[in-house]
Amino acid sequence: MIGSPYILGRNSTSAIMLKVMLALIPGIVAHAWLFGPGIWVSLLLCSAFAIGFEALLLLLRGLPLKPFLSDNSALLTAWLLALSLPTLAPWWLYAIGIGIAIVVAKQLYGGLGQNLFNPAMVGYAALIVSFPVYMTQWAAPVALADHALTLWDAFDVVFAGQSSISADAYTSATVLDTWKTQVRLNTPAESILNQPIFGWAAGRGHEIVALMYLAGGLLLLSLKLITWHIPLAFLLGLTATAGVLHLIDPTQHASPLLHLLSGGAMLGAFFIATDPVSAASTPRGKLIYAGLAGFLIAIIRGFGSFPDGVAFAVLLMNMCVPFIDDYTQPRVFGHPRKRPKPSKP
Amino acid sequence: MNPKLFTFNGGVHPAGHKTESCTTPIRSMPLLPKYVVPMRQHIGEPARPVVAVGDRVLRGQMIGAAEGYVSTAVHAPTSGRVVAIEASAVPHPSGLFDLAVVIEADGEDQAIAFQPIDWRSLDPSALRNRMRDMGLAGLGGAVFPSYIKLNPGGQKIHTLILNGAECEPWITCDDRLMRERAPEMLRGIEIMQHALGCSKVIIGIEDNKPEALTAMRAAAPVGIEVVAVPSLYPGGGGKQLTYTLTGVETPTGGRSTDVGIQVFNVGTAYSLYRAVELGEPLISRIVTVTGHIAQPGNFEVRIGTPLTDLIAAAGGMLPGASGEIVGGPMMGFDLMDLAAPVTKAVNCLIIKNPALFPPKPIELSCIRCGECARACPADLQPFEMYWYSRAKNFGHAQSYNLFDCIECGCCSYVCPSHIPLVDYFRFAKSEIWEREREKRAADLARIRHEFKTFRLEREKQEKAEKFAKAAEKSKAAAAGATDAAAPADPDAERKKAILQAALERAQKAKAQVAPQNTENLPPRVQKEIDAIEARRATVEAKTESTPNHE
Numbered sequence: 001m002i003g004s005p006y007i008l009g010r011n012s013t014s015a016i017m018l019k020v021m022l023a024l025i026p027g028i029v030a031h032a033w034l035f036g037p038g039i040w041v042s043l044l045l046c047s048a049f050a051i052g053f054e055a056l057l058l059l060l061r062g063l064p065l066k067p068f069l070s071d072n073s074a075l076l077t078a079w080l081l082a083l084s085l086p087t088l089a090p091w092w093l094y095a096i097g098i099g100i101a102i103v104v105a106k107q108l109y110g111g112l113g114q115n116l117f118n119p120a121m122v123g124y125a126a127l128i129v130s131f132p133v134y135m136t137q138w139a140a141p142v143a144l145a146d147h148a149l150t151l152w153d154a155f156d157v158v159f160a161g162q163s164s165i166s167a168d169a170y171t172s173a174t175v176l177d178t179w180k181t182q183v184r185l186n187t188p189a190e191s192i193l194n195q196p197i198f199g200w201a202a203g204r205g206h207e208i209v210a211l212m213y214l215a216g217g218l219l220l221l222s223l224k225l226i227t228w229h230i231p232l233a234f235l236l237g238l239t240a241t242a243g244v245l246h247l248i249d250p251t252q253h254a255s256p257l258l259h260l261l262s263g264g265a266m267l268g269a270f271f272i273a274t275d276p277v278s279a280a281s282t283p284r285g286k287l288i289y290a291g292l293a294g295f296l297i298a299i300i301r302g303f304g305s306f307p308d309g310v311a312f313a314v315l316l317m318n319m320c321v322p323f324i325d326d327y328t329q330p331r332v333f334g335h336p337r338k339r340p341k342p343s344k345p
Numbered sequence: 346m347n348p349k350l351f352t353f354n355g356g357v358h359p360a361g362h363k364t365e366s367c368t369t370p371i372r373s374m375p376l377l378p379k380y381v382v383p384m385r386q387h388i389g390e391p392a393r394p395v396v397a398v399g400d401r402v403l404r405g406q407m408i409g410a411a412e413g414y415v416s417t418a419v420h421a422p423t424s425g426r427v428v429a430i431e432a433s434a435v436p437h438p439s440g441l442f443d444l445a446v447v448i449e450a451d452g453e454d455q456a457i458a459f460q461p462i463d464w465r466s467l468d469p470s471a472l473r474n475r476m477r478d479m480g481l482a483g484l485g486g487a488v489f490p491s492y493i494k495l496n497p498g499g500q501k502i503h504t505l506i507l508n509g510a511e512c513e514p515w516i517t518c519d520d521r522l523m524r525e526r527a528p529e530m531l532r533g534i535e536i537m538q539h540a541l542g543c544s545k546v547i548i549g550i551e552d553n554k555p556e557a558l559t560a561m562r563a564a565a566p567v568g569i570e571v572v573a574v575p576s577l578y579p580g581g582g583g584k585q586l587t588y589t590l591t592g593v594e595t596p597t598g599g600r601s602t603d604v605g606i607q608v609f610n611v612g613t614a615y616s617l618y619r620a621v622e623l624g625e626p627l628i629s630r631i632v633t634v635t636g637h638i639a640q641p642g643n644f645e646v647r648i649g650t651p652l653t654d655l656i657a658a659a660g661g662m663l664p665g666a667s668g669e670i671v672g673g674p675m676m677g678f679d680l681m682d683l684a685a686p687v688t689k690a691v692n693c694l695i696i697k698n699p700a701l702f703p704p705k706p707i708e709l710s711c712i713r714c715g716e717c718a719r720a721c722p723a724d725l726q727p728f729e730m731y732w733y734s735r736a737k738n739f740g741h742a743q744s745y746n747l748f749d750c751i752e753c754g755c756c757s758y759v760c761p762s763h764i765p766l767v768d769y770f771r772f773a774k775s776e777i778w779e780r781e782r783e784k785r786a787a788d789l790a791r792i793r794h795e796f797k798t799f800r801l802e803r804e805k806q807e808k809a810e811k812f813a814k815a816a817e818k819s820k821a822a823a824a825g826a827t828d829a830a831a832p833a834d835p836d837a838e839r840k841k842a843i844l845q846a847a848l849e850r851a852q853k854a855k856a857q858v859a860p861q862n863t864e865n866l867p868p869r870v871q872k873e874i875d876a877i878e879a880r881r882a883t884v885e886a887k888t889e890s891t892p893n894h895e
Contacts, residue, residue, distance in 0.1 A: 004676050007359055007360075007675070008763060009359075011759055012706075012762075016712075068709075112709075112710040113711045276714040276715060332724050334584065334594045
């Protein structure tokens, strides 16, 4: 080994993870403001479980704790999962979700960088398949809730179960869930949209949180932590598909704006689909990967049995990444402009 | 003023650290008691020593002659006596020793009679041949023999590019040379232009060297463009500078001459001037000594100067030095032995300390963030190549164009997980080369073995044939003994003629249908075959002649 270069840039993996987490903060603060303090509890719990599982698995794998725990990747996974899950769910739901994300989806694949699937989305998918009821009880917007919870109430609900206060007093279905149920009951679109949980565009509170994620995502772009390809293709794929469906049948399919600002769309576009480990890596590959993920979200939301489709869309596209990357390799300097036909051995 | 420039993808902006060494003029070194001149100072075959221990040599006298095509000569840096021709420490990343001529200086520094070359009246091809013996090699670090580059064969060169970019941090030897000796350098460039017969000349200098740009512009005659290029590492790489200046990409696996462009380092142009107009072979070069040292700066150093003496000339290392780098911090290597001398390839010596060159952080997992791909000036996907190199899946690494990697180090520099990517690529490349060598050796061994089995088989067959012939002969002899015995002697003359004709016939037939598997036989086998053929002819002659008597 020659050893050069002898100088290194200041980039570090732990700093990247930390900056991504910082970019999530506007969304988190908005969430806490609009939906009550439950988000602090779920973030805290998920973080603690993530560190615990990560440390346990590192010990079992005989790896040093300090360098790997301090890369902040487990914390970021924890935050992304916490932000995808309903707040005020029982504590074990977070434990199971994080356990699956960190132990199965990440460490059993070989740790950071080796996982084919986005860990947070694997955790989410496992939970929504296993515990669909808990996964649909979201904290109601503070403005609409019958009972505003304090931070201590939130801890109480998460750990002691939904005892003292009726769950209906502080939870509600999400906009996408409501739309799906009501459309099946043949409720006209106008009257669905007139329900109080629908805000000016896509669900009271959620639309603001989504815009805050958008702001955080733009911060990531400006810090060059992500490139424009994935968010743009992701949002365009979703908008185009939802737009076409909406044009065909507005009574069955919500408007593209509602799709963009509800559920996990914005979080997915900037923070989840952009996870470099599980995303496509070439410029053209990113466009295909994220564009198809956006397309799949609209399809799953429109025709699937789950209200949101970000997790499944991302996981399905994660599967295609090796294939996409292989076929979208950029031209190398000095090589012919037109790629010769690939000759496979 | 500046023409349109092209921007290659990637590149990094490491801290320049140029001012440490570029503010003081080039200093000369005192005459030293001993010089160690390695024979391998250029790409290709090492020079062959043409002096013996005990010989007295003069400054500029050839002590190593070019051996083979890709090679060039080596000369004595001063007058003195050859005290040893032995394996010595050389500045090489391996730390292995290499053959060198050790000269004990006599202090007189007497030179051979230098013969300037009237290049204007000399045919370019004659000029090139004389350059081979002047020891010129690319002084930018690659040390490719210059005479070959002045001799592009059938390729027409339309543009000559002079590389004065000096993009590596810390190094300033070309900067100082351009500032101080621009007129001489430009005469060297004119000679290059003459030899190559090209019309266009562009000198590319990074814009962090305004003094050098000014000096070169002042010295450049009409028709030679001096162009400021953006300071972006590795903008001084041959392929990158060519692209920046012309927008032409050097084809993969090829040289810039394939697209009619030749690139020389500015320092080489200066040395060419000295070789041609002063008749002085390459016996010195400019070396930057910088880093954790008392008086950093640039020195005009004779080839063969031990690095310890060079460090002493720069005031010595400061306390707390933690090692030395030969070359720049992006592509250089650790010096293994301070006794190693300055060679034609040594452009810089950096003394390290832990503050300037902190120990490398622990290597973490690749998160496929793609920073390396965005920094790669060759537009490669280093993280994919890393993945396969690390897994020793070299076929896949090659399919990601491993051999287009120029080892500039940008990927390692930007990697957030501090993975020494370039080291993985160097490893993969050397493994692939080694495997190809092994494969060639195995192929050769297989061919040899196959020939041996074939030969043994054929010898067996021939022996069997020989016995059969002998049996037939004795049978024929027994049959013909009764009637052929009597008239034997009288027509011996005629018999001889028939025998001769038959022999010739047989030989002719053999030459016509010579089977491939009897070509290139060892002499012993060939002799055996000849003997058999002769015997066969005898028998044939006998059987032919016998009926004639009846």
